[in-house]
Amino acid sequence: MLILVLNPGSSSLKFQLRRSGISEAVPGVLLDRVVEGKQGDALDPGFLGDVYDTIDAAIWDFTGRTRPDAIGHRVVHGGDRFSSPVRVTPDVMGAIEELEELAPLHNAASVACMRAATERWPDTPQVAVFDTAFHRTIPEYASRYALPEDLVTRHGIRRYGFHGISVEMASRDTAAFLGVPVDSLNAVVAHLGNGASVTAVKNGRSADTSMGMTPLEGLVMGTRSGDLDPSIVTLLQRHGLSLDEVDELLNHRAGLLGLAGSADMRAIQDAVQSGDPRAILASDMAAYRLAKYIAAYSMVVGGAGALVFTGGIGEHSSPFRSRVMSLLRPLGLFIDEDRNHSAAAGARLISTDGSAFPVLALPSDEERAIAEATAAVVLSQDPANQSPDEIEAWPRAKRP
Numbered sequence: 001m002l003i004l005v006l007n008p009g010s011s012s013l014k015f016q017l018r019r020s021g022i023s024e025a026v027p028g029v030l031l032d033r034v035v036e037g038k039q040g041d042a043l044d045p046g047f048l049g050d051v052y053d054t055i056d057a058a059i060w061d062f063t064g065r066t067r068p069d070a071i072g073h074r075v076v077h078g079g080d081r082f083s084s085p086v087r088v089t090p091d092v093m094g095a096i097e098e099l100e101e102l103a104p105l106h107n108a109a110s111v112a113c114m115r116a117a118t119e120r121w122p123d124t125p126q127v128a129v130f131d132t133a134f135h136r137t138i139p140e141y142a143s144r145y146a147l148p149e150d151l152v153t154r155h156g157i158r159r160y161g162f163h164g165i166s167v168e169m170a171s172r173d174t175a176a177f178l179g180v181p182v183d184s185l186n187a188v189v190a191h192l193g194n195g196a197s198v199t200a201v202k203n204g205r206s207a208d209t210s211m212g213m214t215p216l217e218g219l220v221m222g223t224r225s226g227d228l229d230p231s232i233v234t235l236l237q238r239h240g241l242s243l244d245e246v247d248e249l250l251n252h253r254a255g256l257l258g259l260a261g262s263a264d265m266r267a268i269q270d271a272v273q274s275g276d277p278r279a280i281l282a283s284d285m286a287a288y289r290l291a292k293y294i295a296a297y298s299m300v301v302g303g304a305g306a307l308v309f310t311g312g313i314g315e316h317s318s319p320f321r322s323r324v325m326s327l328l329r330p331l332g333l334f335i336d337e338d339r340n341h342s343a344a345a346g347a348r349l350i351s352t353d354g355s356a357f358p359v360l361a362l363p364s365d366e367e368r369a370i371a372e373a374t375a376a377v378v379l380s381q382d383p384a385n386q387s388p389d390e391i392e393a394w395p396r397a398k399r400p
């Protein structure tokens with residue numbers, strides 16, 4: 001099956017063409033692209049049109065065909081309605097769109113991708129895979145906010161949690177790396193991208209996570225403030241900012257950008273190197289807040305068996321990992337700087353052998369998880385979509 005995966009993040013649109021049902025020996029990824037862009041680009045029909053032209057050309061190049069067999073979408077907010085992957089219908093698109101208020105940087109872009117895909121490839125089944133689904137196991141004492149019950153019920157107020165697709169995959173990869181069954185894995189998983197969150201994984205399931213009702217709560221992020229005293233929100237409005245201005249400030253102009261003038265960790269790292277005090281403060285704040293959560297969540301999981309860094313920053317930023325690890329020495333965690341700076345691909349150990357538990361850096365593979373879920377949904381509804389003979393018969397297939 002040829003699957004197109006679309007992953008609109010807050011700072012990029014990632015897309016892949018993958019073959020499912022392929023053995024480990026044959027590369028399953030035919031095309032792997034990231035289009036960096038400001039939020040809202042995916043809402044521009046010209047932008048999506050160009051992206052889809054690229055995909056069309058690649059499909060033809062690799063397979064001599066004119067459409068993918070299935071399309072899998074990452075959807076950040078599934079609200080109360082969606083707890084597992086679903087086939088995209090007009091009703092499902094409408095429901096995802098209604099949740100836009102709760103994921104202002106993400107859900108609208110997903111629906112734009114779905115609508116444009118429906119126009120371009122009307123006969124291709126599409127599946128939505130949700131970031132929130134993995135966090136459905138968080139117990140009520142951790143998911144509730146301390147607000148009166150009638151309000152909570154009326155407005156659907158609770159901690160939903162995000163980055164679940166990445167964290168679930170990271171848990172499976174970590175368990176495989178450590179050689180333990182995933183349902184016995186107790187770990188703290190930090191997904192650090194443009195958006196960032198940390199999750200307590202107990203027996204392979206989410207027990208708590210730092211993002212809340214929306215992807216704004218928790219860690220210091222690229223453009224988002226993370227945790228703050230809610231009185232700041234009311235105070236700013238009392239001092240004359242409108243509701244939309246506060247919303248825009250906290251989602252788009254805060255975090256690393258607000259502190260140090262760039263949302264990009266590579267730029268922050270360079271500025272730290274040249275002694276920029278704002279960048280040093282921003283990086284210290286992000287590391288400090290993450291370390292606080294890691295210490296708390298190692299208690300939540302009943303004693304962590306692993307700490308995992310993933311996402312663009314988690315996988316690639318050795319200075320940031322080093323900064324966080326230096327704050328975690330009281331937990332008995334020590335970084336091995338040779339391992340930390342290793343350029344090896346895939347899951348790798350970055351802690352010393354004498355550390356209390358292993359610390360890993362791991363690539364985030366949301367696309368693999370989305371492709372697997374998409375194939376499972378489509379095949380469960382239409383087994384005829386499985387066509388291994390056809391896969392063998394792609395003579396034009398190139399290796400990327």
Ligand SMILES: Nc1ncnc2c1ncn2[C@@H]1O[C@H](COP(=O)(O)OP(=O)(O)O)[C@@H](O)[C@H]1O
Pocket residue numbers: 009010011012192193194195222263264265266267269311312313316317318
């Ligand atoms: N080699 C690197 N060193 C440090 N930071 C990196 C590196 N590569 C990517 N990043 C950082 O990763 C972040 C983007 O992560 P990513 O997971 O791709 O974001 P998203 O999916 O949220 O759009 C950016 O802050 C970027 O600077």
Ligand SMILES: CC(=O)OP(=O)(O)O
Pocket residue numbers: 008009010011076131162163193194195196215
């Ligand atoms: C939920 C979220 O913030 O996702 P991303 O990091 O991809 O923007």
Ligand SMILES: [Mg+2]
Pocket residue numbers: 009010193194
């Ligand atoms: Mg991401």
